[in-house]
Amino acid sequence: xxxxxxxxxxxxxxxxxxxxxxxxxxxxxxxxxxxxxxxxxxxxxxxxxxxxxxxxxxxxxxxxxxxxxxxxxxxxxxxxxxxxxxxxxxxxxxxxxxxxxxxxxxxxxxxxxxxxxxxxxxxxxxxxxxxxxxxxxxxxxxxxxxxxxxxxxxxxxxxxxxxxxxxxxxxxxxxxxxxxxxxxxxxxxxxxxxxxxxxxxxxxxxxxx
Numbered sequence: 702x703x704x705x706x707x708x709x710x711x712x713x714x715x716x717x718x719x720x721x722x723x724x725x726x727x728x729x730x731x732x733x734x735x736x737x738x739x740x741x742x743x744x745x746x747x748x749x750x751x752x753x754x755x756x757x758x759x760x761x762x763x764x765x766x767x768x769x770x771x772x773x774x775x776x777x778x779x780x781x782x783x784x785x786x787x788x789x790x791x792x793x794x795x796x797x798x799x800x801x802x803x804x805x806x807x808x809x810x811x812x813x814x815x816x817x818x819x820x821x822x823x824x825x826x827x828x829x830x831x832x833x834x835x836x837x838x839x840x841x842x843x844x845x846x847x848x849x850x851x852x853x854x855x856x857x858x859x860x861x862x863x864x865x866x867x868x869x870x871x872x873x874x875x876x877x878x879x880x881x882x883x884x885x886x887x888x889x890x891x892x893x894x895x896x897x898x899x900x901x902x903x904x905x906x907x908x909x910x
Contacts, residue, residue: 754796822849
């Protein structure tokens with residue numbers, strides 16, 4: 702069993718998701734950001750590089766406007782800014798889109814990325830999906846991420862349903878999903894997290910209806 706060479710990617714843990722127009726609804730946002738901080742602490746103790754990503758749009762944008770209060774990192778994350786191995790600004794959902802992050806990770810010898818932050822239903826999902834062709838294994842921490850409820854012409858889904866469904870989807874193909882405590886234990890042991898696959902998940906899904 703090969704020991705993963707990890708990097709912890711903290712995605713958009715910004716005030717927009719606390720005081721702005723996109724407040725995280727599930728899991729509880731104060732609980733999830735506490736888990737994000739715990740993951741950063743564990744990574745730093747283990748010598749795992751921490752990458753802080755912030756979404757930034759032009760001044761005057763309704764969300765994540767450059768220079769705005771809600772574009773800032775949550776204080777629990779901002780406390781780690783000076784210790785981050787890399788800081789990234791992005792304009793698209795994926796952390797890899799036009800950021801150069803993939804090249805930096807490859808240069809560091811990273812083969813496994815651990816995703817925490819917001820939102821499950823947007824940037825976490827997009828980043829996990831794009832990581833596959835870039836050659837990275839992906840881990841997602843279910844209690845250090847979060848979703849919002851959604852409603853539009855296609856339907857309606859409360860935040861808990863969105864989050865739990867996407868964690869199941871990620872575990873079925875794109876990522877190993879675990880909570881922060883299990884990931885911290887894997888970090889100490891040097892082991893990869895357990896991951897399912899699409900065929901197994903489909904077979905189990907048929908038996909549960």
